[in-house]
Amino acid sequence: SGRYLLPAMPAVAVLLALEWERIGRRVFLATFICGGVILTVVTVLSIRLHAQMGGCGAYPAHYWLLLAACAVFITAGIFIPRFTRPLAVTVPLLLYLVFASFVRPLDIRMGVFPLEVREKMRGRQVWVPSNFRAKDERIRFLLPGADIHSYQTGLNLPIRQLSERYPLFAVQVPIQEGTRRSVLARCPGCVIVGERLDMRTRHKGKELREMFLEGKLFELLFVREYLVESPLAPHDAAERWAADECR
Incomplete structure (x- = not known):
């Protein structure tokens, strides 16, 4: 969490500045290799997300140029010794920009x-679904009022059970399986009011193993969230199911 990392960063920056010229090149190479792995993962996810959205322009042209520029800088830092130290600072900053552009x-639009x-x-x-205490508060920014x-x-x-409990609810389904038709097939009489794309957090241990050992990172990272209106739910749902709230 950033609240633990940020207080230590000034001290780390001072130590790096004092010892910068004495740090071995292998340490910088390790930084570039880690950066290359991160860039590769983000690039693959970007391509798959772009394809999943039907090539509808999920990312502008300058985003792909940013990925290419970052790849060039990483390559130069690894293979051209005089660029290793200067680019060891530039590449992490570029990777922050890449990630910010990736989730933009x-x-x-989509989110x-x-x-x-x-x-x-x-x-x-x-x-709305919640897997952490008061996490649903973020939805107040997405649905003000x-x-x-x-x-x-x-x-x-x-x-089906959600539709019998709540008159209006959000449900998250896997991005590759979550079509409107599949949701309505499991919820007769329901109406989909809206939808958006979301990125899941707080994965379980089994899901993390599937993501990194079985290559299911994209499938388990992104979900479609549908707003569903149901005629089957009771009118006193707020009182009846108050104990189920994640508070």
């Missing part, structure tokens, strides 16, 4: 609900 579409959906949700009770409640993802409730 989730903040402005937010359309304006008409946000307006429609004002004043309404919405149940809505009365947000949470339900615990650890309950592993299927869509």
Whole structure:
């Protein structure tokens, strides 16, 4: 967490500045290799996300140029000794920019609900998934004015059961399996009000092993989140299921 890392960074920066010329080149090479691995992962995820969105311009042209420039700097730092030390500072900064650009579409297009959906949700009770205490508070920024409640993802409730509990709820489904048709097939009579793309956090141990040992990083990292309206839920859902909230 950043709150633990940031207080130590000034001291680390001073130590690096004092010992910079004495640090062996192998240490810098290790930095470039780690950076290359990170860049490769982000590039693969970007390509797959772009393809999953049907090539609809998830990322602009300058984003791909940024990836290429970062790759050139990493290569130069590894194979051209006089560039190793200067680029050892430049590359990490570029990688921060790469990651910020990678997640940017989730903040402005794919990761937010359309304006008409946000307006429609004002004043309404919405149940959203939560796997951490008060994590649902972030949804208040995505649906301003809505009365947000949470339900615990650890309950592993299927869509059908969610529709019998909550009149209006958000549900997350795997990006490659989560089509509108598949959601409605498991929720007869329901209506999908809106959708967005989200990035999951706090993965379980089994999921982490699948991500890094079985190559399922993309499948387990991204999800589609649907806002679903159900005619099957009771009108007193807020009181009836208050104990299920992740607080």
